[in-house]
């Protein structure tokens with residue numbers, strides 16, 4: 001997992017909670033990398049799970065909720081860093097449809113070792129998109145947060161439901177996303 005994901009996670013913990021709490025979380029994890037992340041390095045994604053689980057214990061908020069909130073935070077960070085990737089889309093669903101084939105493809109050009117999930121999409125109608133998440137890593141709640149972050153950016157309200165499944169090494173989540181009626 002790309003270092004920027006870790007550095008932004010730490011930034012979020014520091015601003016939403018405190019520097020002391022971040023220190024406690026890092027201390028309790030006994031991380032293989034030692035926990036000194038750089039934004040352009042690559043680290044085992046399992047360290048992110050260790051960190052989120054430790055934070056969850058400290059603040060008594062479920063892991064899924066923390067990962068989702070982090071996803072929404074990450075959308076702001078990524079959109080701020082790569083505004084060009086948001087250009088040319090009029091609606092949230094148009095943008096979400098392009099994440100796999102355009103946005104993450106561009107990410108791979110910048111970071112060839114990025115570990116990205118796979119999305120396939122079905123556009124049921126103008127206001128209804130089904131998005132299938134597939135990854136070897138369990139970050140569908142990050143996707144949920146990123147989807148919500150996208151909606152905030154396009155100033156739209158979405159109704160999202162999802163179902164998840166998992167076999168030995170693959171995590172799958174089907175997101176059913178509808179633009180809410182005004």
Ligand code: HEM
Pocket residue numbers: 001002005078079082085086096099103104107113114115116117135136137138139140142143144146147150
């Ligand atoms: C400006 C838009 C976006 C940019 C620049 C971007 C870029 C990235 C980057 C750099 C990573 C880290 C790769 C790694 O750790 O090696 C990532 C991961 C990820 N992205 Fe995006 N992304 C964007 C939008 C989205 C959206 C809208 C979604 C959801 C629909 C999404 C879903 C994910 C997920 C779930 C991961 C975690 C990896 C996994 O599940 O295996 N991204 N993205």
